Amino acid sequence: MVDVHSTRVPSAVRSHSDSASHSALLPPSALAHQFDDIEQQHAADELGIWLFLATEIMFFGGMFLAYAVYRRQDEAAFAAASTKLDAGLGAINTAVLLCSSLTMALAVHAAETAQRKHLIALLVLTIFLGTVFLGIKGYEYHHKYEVGLMPLAGFPFVWEGPSAGHAQMFFNLYFVMTGVHALHMLIGLGVLTVLAIKALRGGLLGEFATPVNITGLYWHFVDIVWVFLFPFLYLVR
């Protein structure tokens, strides 16, 4: 086996044998074996989540493109259809999500400053607010179903007035876009639940706070997507 000799070894360099011999003695470290130091790990984690969010932008971007193309074809129809959505509920939902982003940001801070009780409380609050959002969404969906504005899976689409086709397209886009958004929220809630359980067991504090940080970024992103969805869907006039 060819050895690699280096005459000057930077202080950050670890060799595998170090951790192996010491692991039984030191408390568990947040540092994963592939990284040289905790700063490198944090930098890597941050870059990773931002890249992932970039992929999500591209994913939602496709739907926004479809929306833009069809809206341009018949603005009037889109406006008429948009009035059928309850802008008040949409506004409440926006406020709910914005609050949940606040609680999430505070949770990240609590994790990083190792405040266990605050962390748990804030995570639970975020989950609660997210659930409220989904609850309101569910109510809205149900209402649309009742009045015949859910043109999915062959359900009847009831529309008086011109441009029924384009109005139907609006509602198709409404359900697909908010549906995908809701799916992302559900996934977020799932992750938050796992985090809450870990926090209950005393984890995720101090240098172990990275998962909270990363989830926070994801949660903020999902919030921002809603901030775009709300005016594009609810406020077209």
Added chain:
Amino acid sequence: MIDDGFRLFPEQASTHAPRVDLLYFFLLGVAVFFTVLIAALIVYFSIKYRRGNTQVDRTVSHVESFRTELVWMVVPLILCVMIFTWGADLYFSGYRPPAGALEIRVVAKQWMWKFQHPDGKREINTLHVPLGGAVKLTMISEDVIHSMFVPAFRIKRDVLPGNYANCWFEATRTGEFHLFCAEYCGTNHSRMTGRVIVLEPAEYQAWLAGGNANEPPAEAGKRLFEELRCVTCHVAGGATGRCPPLENLYDHPVRLVDGQTVKADDGYLRESIVRPAAKVVAGFQPIMPSFDGQVSEEQLIDLIAYIKSLAKPAAAPASEAGDRP
């Protein structure tokens, strides 16, 4: 020509074909040149600088020159600009049909081609056209995307559902030429083929006149217009006031409620029948019902032919046909 046997190069049967082939041969020349160049260099270097050859001088005297890189960036770029311009120019000239072209309506469906000549004569999978003179195909699909492809003419155009697509050609040889569907459209895509039969103009007229007399599209359209009760609102001259008059409408500008002005071409007329609320004429209400699903594409072609045939009303009472389209 079909049944000619093995060939290595397609024949040229349209005015467009030789022009496309010229560009093709130029590209072929460029491709052969660069392929031979790279291959020859690889072979030459491989032999000259093979490991066992100790006689050759390997001292690297050159400094990796930015200039060399620049040369082999700029030269291909110039070549590419040339080719792009040539291809684009040729594409433009092949895109818009000249005025006065013979208009053939085409309806594609899984898995056949339906053609209709201006006088109403219909064909399936075979298209008779006269030699010389432009022929314009206005095409639409009843179901999925198809593509009209005639290799001998070097033309191809996707045929879409819901929107007319055009292409045109001018045949320069008589004979029978392959017609293919070139966009995968389901099980019998490869059987959705046909023939374009180019006849001398006199023969074409004879062919047109022969066989069963077909109802001219405009007459069929008029009959439909009455059957479907369009005439209830669209009384001659727009006298009901409920809807815009159709006389002299075709190919003229139309002003819409949202301020836009569009041209009343085939696509506009078709859309007005199947989705009337999409473009409402200024000064009118969106009260026209949709006929989507009640008329087939061929019936739409006939209705449009009828509307085209409606001349300017002789003495229209108070209506100024100019500003109330």
Added chain:
Amino acid sequence: MTTISQHRPPTVPAPDQPPRRNYLNNGYSVRSWLLTTDHKRIAVLYLLSVTFFFMIGGLAASVVRLDLTTPEADLVLTETFNKLFTAHGVIMVFFFLIPSIPSVLGNFLVPLMIGARDLAFPKLNLLSWYIYTLGGLFTIYALVAGGVDTGWTFYAPYSSTYSNTHVMATAVGIFITGFSSILTGLNFIVTIHKMRAPGLTWFRLPLFIWSTYATSIIMVLGTPVLAISLFLVGMERLLKIGIFDPKLGGDPILFQHLFWFYSHPAVYIMVLPSMGVVSEIIPCFCRKRPFGYAFIGFSSFAIAVFSFLVWGHHLFVSGQSVYAGLVFSALSYLVAIPSAIKVFNWTASLHKGSISFDTPMLYALGFVGLFTMGGLTGLFVAALAVDVHVHDTYFIVAHFHYIMVGGAVMGYLGGIHFWWSKMTGRLYPEGWARLSAILIFVGFNLTFFPQYILGYLGMPRRYHVYPEEFQVLNVMSSAGASILAVGYFFPLTYLLWSLRWGKIASSNPWRAAGLEWQTSSPPPTENFAQTPVVRDEAYDYATIDAQLAAVKPSSPGVELSHG
């Protein structure tokens, strides 16, 4: 390059047995393989998976080519034929070409080449493999349950409304696998940014890393758009939402835009890594630094960026506006330039080299030739007026197979051979390998060159039956395909054979430059006993050969004992 002490010989003679402790024998249980987070083991898992899919995709193609020897539908039903060419496309694109080099060679080599212990996110890496496998299983299910017949391009409204085959299952399978692509690319980008060994600046990186990085950008930014395209088709099928249905005012061309926005950059995902492999092989077998290192490196990024701007060249005859066509045509010519730069630089790299023709070099040179031919036909199809004639014909089929098979697959095989000793600790039999490379080259050309002629003659693609006058060329193509198939079986056989009976390899049988060669073959699980420190420039073959000559002054040039 690591600093090597002047007082120690730079190489050791080939050992009699593999190194005592390496990543392969570090645990033999199934659990240790299926729950591994070692990037090298994950690379091997991918190697098994992609080989499996390659064989299925190849089998589908074999039946297609066999049927096409006659103009009539003589072998299978047309429904079956349509499902076979769809299966071939779907499997080869999504389950072989896209993952092959990044997930096999990239996973194995990226940490080694930059002196790291593993990728940035090893568990995510394992998850990527499981996602890929899950997606693959979905697609296999779709095949077995009756197949899908939309073509790998899934054009609406045929796929969204009319086809009654297993579109959903296939779309779901591809959707799932897309995440594997995204996460792998994400892993690579973070690793290359954050975990390079001390002294390893960007301009000392191997060109394989440059091209892997560029590929990863495309994977990360492009794949989600494929996901949404397939998702919308699925929604239209499942929930009848009519986004692409003209009756509701929907636009089938919108699907084409969304689909090709990913699928064009995707073809660069397939070929850029191969270019990276070639950029490693050529310098090694010429014993000199590649000509125009920086230009080759930057051209990878230029290709990645431009690749996102040209998707409309798949829509020239679709009815998109002529002006859009102009823009896309012009940009398509621009994207050809960086590829041309690479070809010229590779060729110039041979000048004044000391060239040997080991198997990896044969594949690399074959790549350069065939990629050049395929790329030049790109000039044909980027020309608007010519594309009108050749779009959706066998000309296009030939064009992309020259690049995908003559290019990407040959690059992949070249890379597998080049790094085989590193991955397995064994040498393959050189004679058989060279024969196979030549057989593949010949078979490939015989298969696909006639298709250019067929295409210009007007034979459309995806045709089961065709006019008789096309038969001669079809028979030639199928004959070539049989040779190609045989050619592919040889490496499968002798590479497997070498695992048990091949000669044991030293750490650096090729005397190649690069950090991966500074550790044993196969490497230990942690890759390096100590993180290397890099002081020398990349591809410092002059120094390597000088040091070797100092050890063995009598040998002319450098001897490579191999096979």
